[in-house]
Amino acid sequence: MTVTAPPLTKVPNYINGQWQDSTAHEWQDVVNPATGEVIASVPLSDTTEVSNAIDAASAAYPAWRRTPPEDRIQPLFKLKQLLEDHQDELARIITHENGKTFAESKAELRRAIENVEVACGIPMMMQGYNLEDVARGIDETMIRQPLGVVAAITPFNFPGMIPFWFLPYAIACGNTFILKPSERVPLTMRRAFELLDQTGLPAGVVTLINGGKTAVDTLLDHPKVRAISFVGSTPVAKYIYARAGANGKRAQCQGGAKNHVIVLPDADMKMATQIISDSAFGCAGQRCLAVSVAVTVGEAQSTFRDSITEAAASLRVGNGVDKDVQMGPIITPQSKARIESLIDRGTHEGAKLLLDGRHATVTGGERGNFLKPTVLDGIPRNSDLADTEIFGPVLSLVHASNLDEALAFLERSAYGNQASLFTSSGAAARRFRYEAPAGNIGINIGVAAPMAYFPFSGWKDSFFAARPGPRCRRVLYREESSGRTLGVRPLP
Numbered sequence: 001m002t003v004t005a006p007p008l009t010k011v012p013n014y015i016n017g018q019w020q021d022s023t024a025h026e027w028q029d030v031v032n033p034a035t036g037e038v039i040a041s042v043p044l045s046d047t048t049e050v051s052n053a054i055d056a057a058s059a060a061y062p063a064w065r066r067t068p069p070e071d072r073i074q075p076l077f078k079l080k081q082l083l084e085d086h087q088d089e090l091a092r093i094i095t096h097e098n099g100k101t102f103a104e105s106k107a108e109l110r111r112a113i114e115n116v117e118v119a120c121g122i123p124m125m126m127q128g129y130n131l132e133d134v135a136r137g138i139d140e141t142m143i144r145q146p147l148g149v150v151a152a153i154t155p156f157n158f159p160g161m162i163p164f165w166f167l168p169y170a171i172a173c174g175n176t177f178i179l180k181p182s183e184r185v186p187l188t189m190r191r192a193f194e195l196l197d198q199t200g201l202p203a204g205v206v207t208l209i210n211g212g213k214t215a216v217d218t219l220l221d222h223p224k225v226r227a228i229s230f231v232g233s234t235p236v237a238k239y240i241y242a243r244a245g246a247n248g249k250r251a252q253c254q255g256g257a258k259n260h261v262i263v264l265p266d267a268d269m270k271m272a273t274q275i276i277s278d279s280a281f282g283c284a285g286q287r288c289l290a291v292s293v294a295v296t297v298g299e300a301q302s303t304f305r306d307s308i309t310e311a312a313a314s315l316r317v318g319n320g321v322d323k324d325v326q327m328g329p330i331i332t333p334q335s336k337a338r339i340e341s342l343i344d345r346g347t348h349e350g351a352k353l354l355l356d357g358r359h360a361t362v363t364g365g366e367r368g369n370f371l372k373p374t375v376l377d378g379i380p381r382n383s384d385l386a387d388t389e390i391f392g393p394v395l396s397l398v399h400a401s402n403l404d405e406a407l408a409f410l411e412r413s414a415y416g417n418q419a420s421l422f423t424s425s426g427a428a429a430r431r432f433r434y435e436a437p438a439g440n441i442g443i444n445i446g447v448a449a450p451m452a453y454f455p456f457s458g459w460k461d462s463f464f465a466a467r468p469g470p471r472c473r474r475v476l477y478r479e480e481s482s483g484r485t486l487g488v489r490p491l492p
Ligand code: NAD
Pocket: 153, 154, 155, 156, 157, 180, 181, 182, 183, 211, 212, 213, 216, 217, 231, 232, 233, 234, 236, 237, 239, 254, 255, 256, 257, 287, 288, 389, 391, 417, 458, 462
């Protein structure tokens, strides 16, 4: 596939229903990670600019809050159609600025569209409940109301999907919404907001503000911002959770991850290998639900070690616009260097390199940030490699004698985003569902990603919430013989 590069743009902000050139003094290059080419310049908007955007969103709130829910969702129906019509164009932008393959970009947009579809059900979902005679002659009613101006701060790895985890629900509920996307990938949302502009939403209901830490801090400190949604790394999630909480705001902060899969000897090894390879190396491992550590039990050790190394070695790495490519580049040269140094550290700590993806050569990608899949065997339990989120195409293997020992390995992780088990044993599957310490559980599933109509949150250092609901988790099952997903069941 050939893609014509767009002209170099200065990314504008979208405030009060208008595109505005930023007055920022600081700007940052947006770089195509496959080619090293500078494709745009993004403003690091300052406090005054962000405050003006918040004021406009606040001014739009009273009228929007009084708009009936049925009317509030009409622009979302238009948005769904516009996203469908422009899916290929948006996917090309994602690949251009993030590096993932065109197929992966299209897949994340499908998830974005599903969230818009689900938010169209707000007139039902937002209903409260009531009970007569809670005391003699007294009835009680619970009503859901919007909060006011709410904001989301999002990461680089899903530029098309993650903003739509929040935007459609926030505005359908009657809030006005501000998005601060990752400054590394601002172009996808720039185009998405051009589409939002065509939906007939009143000015100020949705705002796009580009920037970095200063923009985030302004959102966190401004009294008119009532709630913050964040997705990104754990250190920043902790910071945002603390600062938003100290300022009396609601906050839901999704952090980083270190996801484990346990492979039992009774697993269908061919299926397990394929699915775990997709999970570990899809999106070049830059996915918060990617498998990072595979714990093999008993005889699974040697079969799985050989098959996963072979599968990883066969992946075609390159520019995601090329339709034969299965894995794209790493987001920045700095991230690539960090991953390489973690691999170095792992080998010094005693792990054996079964497949070394460093020093990858990719034809035509000499200036890109390419790494090939890497597989390390026998990482020591207390090593940096066992504990640190790598966020790259690196799979570490460890071995356990039984399921107890394997579960103990998961228990010691600081993170709890996802855990998966590959087995054909119903008893082992039930025990895993019951005991595995993570918010998203996969049985014969490599990426236990939630459908839009299920909640998504990790446990431990993968999620921080100022007003957490009941601890919940989702479980995805796959019937091992056919590979068919059987259902999605939350624990009671
Ligand atoms: P990041 O934490 O560096 O950045 C996320 C956002 O925070 C960006 O918009 C950025 O501008 C802002 N930010 C960065 N540093 C900041 C600071 N010091 N103060 C205020 N704001 C700051 O994350 P990233 O590198 O863009 O994304 C990768 C991370 O996101 C990984 O750790 C991954 O696991 C995590 N992630 C988690 C989920 C989830 O659902 N749990 C989903 C996707 C990604």
